[in-house]
Amino acid sequence: MLFACTVGVTLSQSVPLVHSRCRSCRVDVARAQSFGSCTVGVGVARAQSVLLVHSRCCSCTVGVARSQLVLVSLVHSRLARAQLVSVSLVHSRCCSCTVGFARAQSVSLVHSRSARAQSVSVSLVHSRCRPCTVGAATANREAEYPPPPSTHTRLPRLHLGRSFTIHSFVPLVRCARVHPWFPRCSSVMAEHLSQSELDYPFKLLEYFNGFRVSKVIFTACELGVFDLLLNSAEPLSSRTVARELGTSPDGMERLLDALVGIDILEVEVADGTALYSSTDVASLYLAKGSAKSLHDMIIYQSQTIYPLWSNMADAVREGRNQNQKTFGLPPEDVFQAIYRSEEEMLKFMGLMNSSWVLDGHDVVTAFNLSGFQTIVDLGGCTGALAREMAQAYPSSSVTVFDLPQVVEAAQQHFSQENQAVAFHTGDFFSGEIPAADLYVLARILHDWPEEKCLKLLRKIYNACKPGGGVLLVEAMLFENRRGPIMAQIFSLNMLVQAEGRERAPSEYSHMLSKTGFHNIQVCRTGKSYDSILAIR
Ligand SMILES: C[S@@+](CC[C@H](N)C(=O)[O-])C[C@H]1O[C@@H](n2cnc3c(N)ncnc32)[C@H](O)[C@@H]1O
Numbered sequence: 001m002l003f004a005c006t007v008g009v010t011l012s013q014s015v016p017l018v019h020s021r022c023r024s025c026r027v028d029v030a031r032a033q034s035f036g037s038c039t040v041g042v043g044v045a046r047a048q049s050v051l052l053v054h055s056r057c058c059s060c061t062v063g064v065a066r067s068q069l070v071l072v073s074l075v076h077s078r079l080a081r082a083q084l085v086s087v088s089l090v091h092s093r094c095c096s097c098t099v100g101f102a103r104a105q106s107v108s109l110v111h112s113r114s115a116r117a118q119s120v121s122v123s124l125v126h127s128r129c130r131p132c133t134v135g136a137a138t139a140n141r142e143a144e145y146p147p148p149p150s151t152h153t154r155l156p157r158l159h160l161g162r163s164f165t166i167h168s169f170v171p172l173v174r175c176a177r178v179h180p181w182f183p184r185c186s187s188v189m190a191e192h193l194s195q196s197e198l199d200y201p202f203k204l205l206e207y208f209n210g211f212r213v214s215k216v217i218f219t220a221c222e223l224g225v226f227d228l229l230l231n232s233a234e235p236l237s238s239r240t241v242a243r244e245l246g247t248s249p250d251g252m253e254r255l256l257d258a259l260v261g262i263d264i265l266e267v268e269v270a271d272g273t274a275l276y277s278s279t280d281v282a283s284l285y286l287a288k289g290s291a292k293s294l295h296d297m298i299i300y301q302s303q304t305i306y307p308l309w310s311n312m313a314d315a316v317r318e319g320r321n322q323n324q325k326t327f328g329l330p331p332e333d334v335f336q337a338i339y340r341s342e343e344e345m346l347k348f349m350g351l352m353n354s355s356w357v358l359d360g361h362d363v364v365t366a367f368n369l370s371g372f373q374t375i376v377d378l379g380g381c382t383g384a385l386a387r388e389m390a391q392a393y394p395s396s397s398v399t400v401f402d403l404p405q406v407v408e409a410a411q412q413h414f415s416q417e418n419q420a421v422a423f424h425t426g427d428f429f430s431g432e433i434p435a436a437d438l439y440v441l442a443r444i445l446h447d448w449p450e451e452k453c454l455k456l457l458r459k460i461y462n463a464c465k466p467g468g469g470v471l472l473v474e475a476m477l478f479e480n481r482r483g484p485i486m487a488q489i490f491s492l493n494m495l496v497q498a499e500g501r502e503r504a505p506s507e508y509s510h511m512l513s514k515t516g517f518h519n520i521q522v523c524r525t526g527k528s529y530d531s532i533l534a535i536r
Pocket residue numbers: 335352353378379380381382385401402403406426427428429430441442443444447
């Protein structure tokens with residue numbers, strides 16, 4: 001059954017063709033291709049979208065890949081949209097599906113330029129498809145390797161389509177012998193990638209250019225391209241966009257074309273003029289006014305993280321942050337550097353705020369926290385996560401604890417009507433912390449070296465009543481540190497900007513046990529951030 005599933009091989013043969021055209025064509029050309037080919041099976045239509053996804057897919061989680069599918073599908077044809085949306089749904093329900101095989105193939109195309117890569121993703125989908133008829137591959141895997149971390153079995157809802165990046169590139173044949181949760185996957189993946197790259201280093205070139213792709217999006221955000229297009233009743237020419245935003249027509253045309261190239265915008269040609277419009281994904285995440293806007297995150301990445309990362313080689317060489325070199329501020333006081341001006345503090349707070357648009361609900365509902373009546377979010381910044389808490393647990397009282405200037409700015413710039421959270425000022429290292437049943441530390445421990453983490457956890461332990469707890473929310477590395485790529489990259493960010501690092505669940509468990517906490521449970525959400533709950 002599994003090999004029947006590699007009917008994808010057939011599809012893959014058309015992929016490179018679609019791909020090579022698609023990279024240099026406009027969307028309407030691509031669309032025609034997809035309509036033309038999709039009678040053979042939806043594969044080609046998908047492939048086309050997939051290819052665009054592919055460039056970013058190699059290092060992302062499957063979840064991201066799925067979103068990208070949807071994104072791409074919106075850029076492409078109506079037909080593709082339906083197919084792709086259904087693919088992503090099927091993919092997430094694959095644990096119990098049978099028809100899912102066929103659809104899984106299209107998921108595989110996300111990663112693929114070759115038959116081998118297609119199989120890879122098919123195996124990815126089925127690697128956790130225990131009840132389905134994948135047969136030997138799954139059985140072998142289970143027989144040969146230890147079960148996944150206990151959290152995976154303890155929290156079955158996390159099985160569903162929430163998987164990690166590494167094994168998505170493991171060839172099917174090898175996958176039958178390799179457990180997707182375990183280390184050797186990445187070496188198998190590396191081997192596979194390097195072999196396929198010998199023909200032509202597509203992936204390497206994409207990686208090299210990754211920063212330019214980021215900068216295309218950053219620039220469009222900074223200039224207000226997405227807001228303009230969202231608010232326009234009709235698609236706009238590059239000349240109109242340039243005039244409205246006060247840029248050069250030539251520069252704007254190149255920028256808009258690049259955004260089309262990465263599927264962030266759509267283009268159609270009318271009377272020989274290219275007219276640009278926003279995709280749904282751009283409108284949802286990149287426009288400033290959207291409820292799910294990541295605009296503030298992008299601005300911070302562009303204006304603060306980007307310059308810091310240009311000193312990454314020194315950070316790696318010296319093993320410490322580059323606040324001195326980048327901003328002329330001492331490396332010892334991380335938050336003095338981050339809050340070096342009111343403007344910078346607000347930008348940082350904007351970044352913090354927008355992350356929880358994506359992950360907030362998942363991390364606060366990773367465990368049932370309704371038994372904790374009083375919750376204090378230590379270093380809770382704007383209160384974005386605290387608001388998610390208050391929404392999920394309406395009978396609990398939720399308080400944000402943070403430095404005085406942060407609380408003041410949070411109340412002034414980030415408060416909401418019917419504010420359901422209270423604020424409390426203080427310093428969690430040098431001062432008292434308020435009494436609570438549950439303490440939240442979201443993206444706090446990753447800022448600090450172990451001794452400071454232990455100091456803070458001890459303080460929490462002492463303030464906490466027996467039966468109370470602490471919830472850690474962090475981007476957690478795999479135990480072998482071979483992924484997820486997002487956590488690996490965040491860890492580099494902690495190196496260049498802070499004093500801490502991203503850690504694996506066992507490192508957090510170790511610190512929690514050392515300070516006296518027990519009953520430690522880990523929940524991987526499959527998105528960027530995960531949760532750990534420990535009880536006093
Ligand atoms: C990386 S941010 C995380 C913010 C928030 N928890 C979130 O995940 O969005 C770290 C937070 O810790 C706060 N912080 C840093 N040092 C602190 C201290 N000594 N006492 C209280 N809060 C502190 C910062 O102001 C900031 O809001």
